[in-house]
Amino acid sequence: MAAGPEMRASDGDRDKVASVLREHYAQGRLTTEEFDERLEQLYTSKTYGELAVLTSDLPDVDLRLLPEVPSRAPERARAGAGKEAGNKKLSEAWAVWAMASGVNWMIWLIIGLTGDDFPYPWPLWVMGPWGVVLLVSTIAGGQGREKNR
Template sequence: MMAAGPEMRASDGDRDKVASVLREHYAQGRLTVEEFDERLEQLYTSKTYGELATLTSDLPDVDLGRLPEASNRTPERREDRDVRQVQKRGLTAMWATWATASGINWAVWLILGVTGGFDFPYPWPLWVMGPWGAVLLVTTFFAGLGDKRNR
């Protein structure tokens, strides 16, 4: 069997191996999303080992003869993690606002009840916190489902 020279044609399996290496370098932060996407475009139009080698020539520890088998698992992009973190912070802030507003409403209700001679009025804070809490609950539930679907 001959050694693979730079002018020899690459197979789909070879391209998949290089794609997994590029994904790994992207996941480790060596490539920006733009560089990663650009290299993937070039990767799938590459025909020879030489063209594949140029895609990884500026990255450490890349030996086309000893690449790991291509993985079916796509590493999580940093942008995806960042978006999820922002969504999580947003949901936390919404729940904190709901809890604060509910607490204030219940405090007002309690003060009205105590100053009214313990003749507590109708529990109107339920109408403030109930629908708002239900909307937040549904939002939180569907944000969690979307998170699991994207993994």
């Protein structure tokens, strides 16, 4: 049965088209920007028709002459485990920050209640810079994971 343009493509099909695009990029037919753009489109493509559009303006490449692309299943498993470990570390860092901030605020409250007047809110100087660093790490980590997809 011949594959029509509306038929769904597999990861293996996308890997073969990626090999073709890499070959054309290596031969100078695609600029870096074009290559990156087509790779982005490639990994969001679902059908053979969408894959064909990516190479329609390029000469045919005999896929049998290209080396076999290894399976990406182990790579995906490692990437997923790395993301989970990164998320866990960030969650742990936020938990430590919250605990330390809470302890500092409790000390400040005890000092304020037992003294004549409430002191300057010095826990802000403990939790502020630390929180900003964690926030930037969280945002940067999320953007890094999106780029890796």
